Amino acid sequence: MKNLIIASTSTLHGSGYLEYLLGTLETHFNEFDEVLFIPYARPGGISYDSYTAIANKAFNKIGKSIKGIHEFNDPQKAIAQAKGLFTGGGNTFVLVNKLYKNKILDSIREAINSGTPYLGTSAGSNICGLTMNTTNDMPIIYPPSFKTLGVVPFNINPHYLDPDPNSKHMGETRETRIKEFHAFNTQPVIGLREGSWIEVKNGNLMLKGKQDARIFENNKEPYEIKTNSNLNFLN
Amino acid sequence: MKNLIIASTSTLHGSGYLEYLLGTLETHFNEFDEVLFIPYARPGGISYDSYTAIANKAFNKIGKSIKGIHEFNDPQKAIAQAKGLFTGGGNTFVLVNKLYKNKILDSIREAINSGTPYLGTSAGSNICGLTMNTTNDMPIIYPPSFKTLGVVPFNINPHYLDPDPNSKHMGETRETRIKEFHAFNTQPVIGLREGSWIEVKNGNLMLKGKQDARIFENNKEPYEIKTNSNLNFLN
Numbered sequence: 001m002k003n004l005i006i007a008s009t010s011t012l013h014g015s016g017y018l019e020y021l022l023g024t025l026e027t028h029f030n031e032f033d034e035v036l037f038i039p040y041a042r043p044g045g046i047s048y049d050s051y052t053a054i055a056n057k058a059f060n061k062i063g064k065s066i067k068g069i070h071e072f073n074d075p076q077k078a079i080a081q082a083k084g085l086f087t088g089g090g091n092t093f094v095l096v097n098k099l100y101k102n103k104i105l106d107s108i109r110e111a112i113n114s115g116t117p118y119l120g121t122s123a124g125s126n127i128c129g130l131t132m133n134t135t136n137d138m139p140i141i142y143p144p145s146f147k148t149l150g151v152v153p154f155n156i157n158p159h160y161l162d163p164d165p166n167s168k169h170m171g172e173t174r175e176t177r178i179k180e181f182h183a184f185n186t187q188p189v190i191g192l193r194e195g196s197w198i199e200v201k202n203g204n205l206m207l208k209g210k211q212d213a214r215i216f217e218n219n220k221e222p223y224e225i226k227t228n229s230n231l232n233f234l235n
Numbered sequence: 236m237k238n239l240i241i242a243s244t245s246t247l248h249g250s251g252y253l254e255y256l257l258g259t260l261e262t263h264f265n266e267f268d269e270v271l272f273i274p275y276a277r278p279g280g281i282s283y284d285s286y287t288a289i290a291n292k293a294f295n296k297i298g299k300s301i302k303g304i305h306e307f308n309d310p311q312k313a314i315a316q317a318k319g320l321f322t323g324g325g326n327t328f329v330l331v332n333k334l335y336k337n338k339i340l341d342s343i344r345e346a347i348n349s350g351t352p353y354l355g356t357s358a359g360s361n362i363c364g365l366t367m368n369t370t371n372d373m374p375i376i377y378p379p380s381f382k383t384l385g386v387v388p389f390n391i392n393p394h395y396l397d398p399d400p401n402s403k404h405m406g407e408t409r410e411t412r413i414k415e416f417h418a419f420n421t422q423p424v425i426g427l428r429e430g431s432w433i434e435v436k437n438g439n440l441m442l443k444g445k446q447d448a449r450i451f452e453n454n455k456e457p458y459e460i461k462t463n464s465n466l467n468f469l470n
Contacts, residue, residue: 183280
């Protein structure tokens, strides 16, 4: 049975890396001491080693350690043998490109489907959706495809931002962008505000965290859903 | 000789479509009454007809009319015969996808190189750069490539936004995104603020409009450049 935490962000304003999630992660990765980290999204272009060190420092606070997938010769085997998986945020295009190059999308999907606990933040959450078409990231690399894991039956929009009524900037609001997405695609999109996450456990999809979420279904007006709501109806 | 206006935005806050540019466009398209419009970027998913009507209404104010490329059976021929070209804003992924499907990127480049006056706004400006890797748009469609016209020797980032020092949102700033771009790409990027445009005329590239621009060169700190500066040094 799938066991996922799909978080909008790794970090809340004024708080440390993963700090708001540590209690939840202690339970989520309860049974194992070591989690395999996928640092491919490289936020700010940092190295895999530097990024892994940041994740490790946070996990040490709950008595666990992190090992980067780049430390293994065979990434497919590393995933198959991992007791827990964490894909960090950064740039979704960079992440997805590397997942395809290393041919490990199928490995991650299989691990998730067989019950390996998974944590995604930001870009690492985007890839849980059907496609990466609703990422906010700049397309700094051309990946072989926008298709992602599809371990939830919708798309994710992390770091969801409400329109600023005082803005004089003419770039599209997040809501406009997702409406444009639905001019070409039909799957629902969850606008996941910072501080929220989707928990997939025991066959249920639940919205968790401090914020409500905004749901975009094709040919419907967008609407709000309260935290702690069940999301099973979305597919 | 190339003759281009590459504008950050079609519309300034509180002003009509193309309003701030109309005086400039009257001179730019001086010699001809009809301009060929490429509405493929479909802002908000609107139809080609609706979008063309909006552009036509603005051009009527300077005594010119617009014809949409979708009204022609042979888009390549329409471009070759056009006296002036305008590619409107919207979603760059949708635009570039359609340019590839209709095989007209080469036609547009040839027209520009042979001196056909061109106007781009937002997505229509992005495609003037070497690649579309620095668009702000959501990747709602997977185009066959991110390579674009390359009629200027750098990339464009339209609607450039300075970081908001009061923001508590943890999504990347525009500057961070462009720095990430340079972890994987080497060409310079011009952050073009709303109200600015690049004018290519008589072999010169000039920054025009009310705002200064921010320049991002690989392995350099970003810096400001004043409006009315020459941009020929960037290549």
